[in-house]
Amino acid sequence: xxxxxxxxxxxxxxxxxxxxxxxxxxxxxxxxxxxxxxxxxxxxxxxxxxxxxxxxxxxxxxxxxxxxxxxxxxxxxxxxxxxxxxxxxxxxxxxxxxxxxxxxxxxxxxxxxxxxxxxxxxxxxxxxxxxxxxxxxxxxxxxxxxxxxxxxxxxxxxxxxxxxxxxxxxxxxxxxxxxxxxxxxxxxxxxxxxxxxxxxxxxxxxxxxxxxxxxxxxxxxxxxxxxxxxxxxxxxxxxxxxxxxxxxxxxxxxxxxxxxxxxxxxxxxxxxxxxxxxxxxxxxxxxxxxxxxxxxxxxxxxxxxxxxxxxxxxxxxxxxxxxxxxxxxxxxxxxxxxxxx
Amino acid sequence: xxxxxxxxxxxxxxxxxxxxxxxxxxxxxxxxxxxxxxxxxxxxxxxxxxxxxxxxxxxxxxxxxxxxxxxxxxxxxxxxxxxxxxxxxxxxxxxxxxxxxxxxxxxxxxxxxxxxxxxxxxxxxxxxxxxxxxxxxxxxxxxxxxxxxxxxxxxxxxxxxxxxxxxxxxxxxxxxxxxxxxxxxxxxxxxxxxxxxxxxxxxxxxxxxxxxxxxxxxxxxxxxxxxxxxxxxxxxxxxxxxxxxxxxxxxxxxxxxxxxxxxxxxxxxxxxxxxxxxxxxxxxxxxxxxxxxxxxxxxxxxxxxxxxxxxxxxxxxxxxxxxxxxxxxxxxxxxxxxxxx
Ligand SMILES: CC(C)[C@H](C(=O)O)[C@@H](O)C(=O)O
Ligand SMILES: CC(C)[C@H](C(=O)O)[C@@H](O)C(=O)O
Numbered sequence: 001x002x003x004x005x006x007x008x009x010x011x012x013x014x015x016x017x018x019x020x021x022x023x024x025x026x027x028x029x030x031x032x033x034x035x036x037x038x039x040x041x042x043x044x045x046x047x048x049x050x051x052x053x054x055x056x057x058x059x060x061x062x063x064x065x066x067x068x069x070x071x072x073x074x075x076x077x078x079x080x081x082x083x084x085x086x087x088x089x090x091x092x093x094x095x096x097x098x099x100x101x102x103x104x105x106x107x108x109x110x111x112x113x114x115x116x117x118x119x120x121x122x123x124x125x126x127x128x129x130x131x132x133x134x135x136x137x138x139x140x141x142x143x144x145x146x147x148x149x150x151x152x153x154x155x156x157x158x159x160x161x162x163x164x165x166x167x168x169x170x171x172x173x174x175x176x177x178x179x180x181x182x183x184x185x186x187x188x189x190x191x192x193x194x195x196x197x198x199x200x201x202x203x204x205x206x207x208x209x210x211x212x213x214x215x216x217x218x219x220x221x222x223x224x225x226x227x228x229x230x231x232x233x234x235x236x237x238x239x240x241x242x243x244x245x246x247x248x249x250x251x252x253x254x255x256x257x258x259x260x261x262x263x264x265x266x267x268x269x270x271x272x273x274x275x276x277x278x279x280x281x282x283x284x285x286x287x288x289x290x291x292x293x294x295x296x297x298x299x300x301x302x303x304x305x306x307x308x309x310x311x312x313x314x315x316x317x318x319x320x321x322x323x324x325x326x327x328x329x330x331x332x333x334x335x336x337x338x339x340x341x
Numbered sequence: 342x343x344x345x346x347x348x349x350x351x352x353x354x355x356x357x358x359x360x361x362x363x364x365x366x367x368x369x370x371x372x373x374x375x376x377x378x379x380x381x382x383x384x385x386x387x388x389x390x391x392x393x394x395x396x397x398x399x400x401x402x403x404x405x406x407x408x409x410x411x412x413x414x415x416x417x418x419x420x421x422x423x424x425x426x427x428x429x430x431x432x433x434x435x436x437x438x439x440x441x442x443x444x445x446x447x448x449x450x451x452x453x454x455x456x457x458x459x460x461x462x463x464x465x466x467x468x469x470x471x472x473x474x475x476x477x478x479x480x481x482x483x484x485x486x487x488x489x490x491x492x493x494x495x496x497x498x499x500x501x502x503x504x505x506x507x508x509x510x511x512x513x514x515x516x517x518x519x520x521x522x523x524x525x526x527x528x529x530x531x532x533x534x535x536x537x538x539x540x541x542x543x544x545x546x547x548x549x550x551x552x553x554x555x556x557x558x559x560x561x562x563x564x565x566x567x568x569x570x571x572x573x574x575x576x577x578x579x580x581x582x583x584x585x586x587x588x589x590x591x592x593x594x595x596x597x598x599x600x601x602x603x604x605x606x607x608x609x610x611x612x613x614x615x616x617x618x619x620x621x622x623x624x625x626x627x628x629x630x631x632x633x634x635x636x637x638x639x640x641x642x643x644x645x646x647x648x649x650x651x652x653x654x655x656x657x658x659x660x661x662x663x664x665x666x667x668x669x670x671x672x673x674x675x676x677x678x679x680x681x682x
Contacts, residue, residue, distance in 0.1 A: 075522075083522060115458060117456060136493065146497040147494065148495055148525040149494045150526050153490045154490075155487055179577075181411070181416075184484050185482075188489035216581045216585040220456050236553045237553050238556070239553075241557060244558075245560060
């Protein structure tokens with residue numbers, strides 16, 4: 001019996017988590033759940049964003065299912081202060097989840113929701129592979145005497161393993177994104193990608209793109225991209241930009257993989273304090289994260305595909321939550337999906 | 342007689358520089374020009390992207406007018422190698438040009454060129470104020486034993502002066518962009534912006550936005566922004582993203598200000614090696630940079646406005662270079678602008 005570490009988190013996190021667990025239970029009858037308070041909820045209850053006990057329990061689980069963390073209540077400017085986001089940083093690091101996968105595939109039924117002209121968004125189907133345990137997020141930093149610094153650090157090994165994840169996910173082309181005309185980490189990155197490509201993946205096309213140029217091309221010609229692989233901070237920015245192209249952030253799932261233990265699955269959207277408690281959050285990002293959990297976390301492709309196809313069908317039949325211009329509540333969207341299973 | 346340091350640079354740089362000088366000469370009869378080879382052209386001629394003599398001459402000038410630098414011929418991955426871009430880094434640092442201003446104002450005649458739906462792009466009129474002499478671009482870096490690092494550094498003074506530039510440029514709202522949930526530099530940034538705002542610009546609205554959220558909002562609701570102020574690398578990425586929203590990178594000018602000596606003006610586009618030598622580059626980005634040079638570099642508002650209005654009129658009458666889906670050559674676009682002066 002696979003055990004899922006369920007971390008609903010803050011804001012709409014618990015609302016969409018409840019919805020997604022209902023859907024998971026409808027296709028996978030043997031899952032058990034172990035729930036922990038993390039993020040702001042962890043701070044309120046235990047004074048830390050995630051307790052050592054929770055980390056230990058999570059490590060012993062088969063997959064991690066996270067809602068969202070953070071909110072204005074726990075925002076602070078102070079260096080060294082406890083932040084809701086620390087739960088994410090610790091989970092990523094302690095579980096060794098160096099590869100964050102973000103598929104960007106706008107649904108036909110939602111093309112109209114995109115800010116982009118239809119002819120640009122039609123057929124977009126890309127995967128962003130973001131490095132998740134290195135770079136500016138984990139480098140040395142500090143503030144002293146009116147001067148602050150952060151360090152972007154990468155080793156050859158860290159670059160090798162993430163670009164391999166990128167190449168493995170690609171059918172024909174990988175776009176490696178860096179800022180090699182400025183950064184030493186990017187020059188090392190480009191060198192390593194070039195070598196790994198030549199030695200291990202010569203049949204995949206490799207192109208190098210500067211991060212600023214990539215930010216442009218994502219808007220001007222998103223269909224160009226198949227797999228984008230890039231470092232942590234660039235991936236954070238570019239994947240949010242790309243997500244928005246679909247016009248429906250509430251729809252998008254993400255998977256964080258790479259460790260020896262469980263992988264982590266969560267929606268792309270945040271805790272959305274503005275709509276918390278109203279029962280109107282779009283649960284589809286979390287439901288589709290559940291599908292990724294079934295596929296990548298538990299190796300259950302059939303059940304994953306069943307969930308994805310139920311979501312497609314429910315949308316085709318017209319169900320729309322508020323973020324998509326509709327009026328359906330979280331419960332109504334969930335019911336519509338369940339009816340297609 | 343104002344003396345302009347003319348740095349045509351590489352690729353289409355010299356082509357658009359020639360065009361823009363023609364236009365400048367038609368409104369400002371007393372300008373003299375002092376030309377220097379920089380970028381790849383500098384490397385080919387002198388072995389360095391910019392010579393000490395050129396730097397000295399530029400410092401003695403009244404304004405710097407730069408085409409574009411770089412190209413595949415001078416691309417290299419090696420740390421410490423000579424790069425065409427070094428000319429930019431040295432000019433920015435030696436002239437103290439800490440404030441890069443990038444106005445994003447899609448022309449009505451070109452709304453159709455935008456990748457965004459018309460209702461989103463109509464009326465967009467924002468200014469991105471990018472810090473240009475700090476952060477990852479100038480921090481300590483190195484590569485050793487398979488490990489590379491770059492340092493993002495900011496002092497209180499560096500942040501104060503750039504955010505002041507942002508507030509001064511705003512009528513009603515400034516969006517300060519950082520990644521305060523991760524970076525110490527961003528937490529210092531947010532602290533300083535908040536204080537400068539309260540003490541010196543209480544009548545301007547200040548909002549804080551995380552860089553990933555900003556990358557989304559630029560696509561989803563670009564009209565929201567009036568002035569965006571941010572650090573060097575975030576500004577590099579976001580301003581290129583925002584530029585592309587206009588659908589016409591070839592149209593956009595930029596000004597780098599802040600030093601005791603001359604300021605620098607250049608188009609947003611690069612050296613475009615793919616179309617170099619064909620006489621088809623769009624000169625309007627460089628021509629409008631000339632307008633910014635007249636305004637910010639020489640304090641000649643009337644002449645600047647005359648150039649800008651001539652460009653508007655020429656476009657209204659239908660002239661379009663290849664990047665805008667037309668067939669007009671560089672010379673034909675230049676002539677069309679000259680005819681409106
Ligand atoms: C909450 C924040 C620290 C986080 C990040 O930057 O990694 C988020 O933006 C994400 O993409 O998961
Ligand atoms: C050429 C490159 C180093 C430069 C930068 O990143 O500053 C360019 O992208 C720019 O925006 O002027």
